[in-house]
Amino acid sequence: MRKPQGAGSSDPWKAAFVTLLVVALLAVVIWLLLGSRLLVVRxxxxxxxxxxxxxxxxxxxxxxxxxxxxxxxxxxxxxxxxxxxxxxxxxxxxxxxxxxxxxxxxRTPKLALREGGGYRLVDQDGVRIADADARPGGFPLVTIRGEVEGNPGIEAAAAVAEELPEDVLAKVDTIAADAPATLVLRLGDGAEVTWGDGERAEEKGEVLAVLLREHPSSAERRYDVSAPDVAVVR
The missing domain is CATH 3.10.20.310 (membrane protein fhac)
Incomplete structure (x- = not known):
């Protein structure tokens, strides 16, 4: 039996037309994206x-x-x-x-540093954010050894400031970060906190907050949260 004309096969002219149409559409899209003045940065x-x-x-x-x-x-x-x-x-x-x-x-300031006759605000990488003649309020004053930018003491002190509860951070006057593994915090009233290294910073902050509530700070008070499981108050 003779197969009806066109059955099981496609019209070659129709296939060519569809191909040309697709190519033309792609060309238009590419021109719109890369060559026209319609889709440019304005x-x-x-x-x-x-x-x-x-x-x-x-x-x-x-x-x-x-x-x-x-x-x-x-x-x-x-x-x-x-x-x-x-x-x-x-x-x-x-x-x-x-x-x-x-x-x-x-970058946001985390700490203050003495710089010449003034002060410098820095972030956790020691990058300078701003300078001031008077000490900026709301930031612990940090002491370090060596260059400021990229200093591990800055990074460690900034981590402490980040993890301390806000009410506790407000009491911190200085952070001695000359040796990043043995950080020491001094509160505004003269109380001293042995912090230790940067490990378990959040836990240390929570323990210190409890100690400050139960044993209010004073110039003679000494806290040690370097091992938060066995914190000491003297």
Whole structure:
């Protein structure tokens, strides 16, 4: 029996037309993404900045307006902006059709240091956040040995400040971090806290809070939470 014409086979002209249509659509999409002036960077939205200026972040990105949005290397742009001293991390995302969104997490001060005749606020990496002639309030004064940036004593002291309950942190005047494994806290009234190393910081903070409630601090008081399971008060 003769098979009806076209049965079990496709029209070659129809297949060619569909192929050409797909190719044309792909060409249009590629042109829109990479070659047209429709989907280019027209706006850069910067969020999360306080000490940094939006203009400084935009300049550091290195992405001129008019750049096709699809061609922007968001990872490289974020890396360039993160080189700014006050930027801790940066994330860059495309927002179609014509916007780059830049989310900045700024470095935040954790400690104060004496610097020359004044004071310096630094973060956990020892990066300078701000300078002041008078001692800034609300930050423990830390003492260290060696360079400030990248100093392990700074990192250890900042971890203590991060883990202490707020009401306890408010009582801390200085943190001696000359030897990061044997930190010593001095409270505003002269009481001294032997902290030890940076291990079990959260637990030590909780134990110290209890000790301060049960044994109020004074100039003669000495606390030892270096081994929080067997904390000592003298």
């Amino acid at each position: 706006d850069i939205q910067v969020t999360g900045v306080d000490r940094l200026s939006e203009a400084a972040v935009v300049e550091a990105l290195g992405v001129p307006t008019g750049t096709p949005l699809a061609r922007v290397d968001t990872g490289a742009a974020a890396h360039r902006a993160a080189e700014l001293r006050l930027a801790e991390s940066v994330e860059v995302t495309r927002v179609w059709p014509s916007t780059l969104r830049v989310d900045v997490a700024e």
